[in-house]
Amino acid sequence: MTKPSSWPTALTIAGSDSGGGAGIQADLRTFAFHRIHGASALTCVTAQNTLGVTRVDALPAEAVVAQMEAVTSDIAVQGIKTGMLLNQGIIQAVADALAALSPSIPIVVDPVMVSRTGAQLIDDDAIAILTRRLVPQAHILTPNRYEAELLSGLSINTRADMEAAARKIYQLGSQAVLVKGGGMADALRSTDIWFDGDELVVLDAEIVETKNTHGTGCTLSAAIAANLALGQNQLAAVKAAKAYVTSALSHALTIGQGQGPIGHFFPLLNH
16 A cells, blocks of 8 residues: 555644543544544643543643644644633634634534533633634534524524524534534434535434443544545535444443443444
């Protein structure tokens, strides 16, 4: 096999999960299983396990930007994803640093404002900065149900609500919106809604019954970024990422006493 002269690279800008199920750890694992070189800019360090988070320490915004600049000044990056940015200072600094990069680099923004159970993760000022400064730079924005409610101002209980929210959130300036159904009830748990200003697509998948779903949102946005780095178009990248997450859910790990992570390494199980 001839070695390529360069290798596709994706950059994740997110927090660390000491339990290894989400955040930077999930992102880099996802990149690796897409045969993408993964680079990272750490925003915060969490002490967490399958039972929850016990401590969060933010890095200085300048340290986050320094990591981004160190990577992008030396390595050609074909895809970027943002995850947990934690506070308004980091959000503002990351938005400024991304704006200085080539607009041709696709950016996937996982807004990480509210958990899938409805708990708000960042304060209102941080949400305002993210909405105003980062969302318009997103090539693909991936809010969950509760984040979509915040961004759209709509109550979301049905598929029609998800579709209406996707159309409204699109007006905030991202190139495309993927409203995720993970926080929805019954069959809508596996339904996502795609809208790019022209095409509205309902994306369904089989429902995998497991309590071990930690890291699904991080993994989905990382897989989208990886597929974009490989040259796929936006909708194709989303469809491939959704299939990857569904398979990872089917191989979720029962570890710890709480909610385990999804199984990123399922491609190796048949080898």
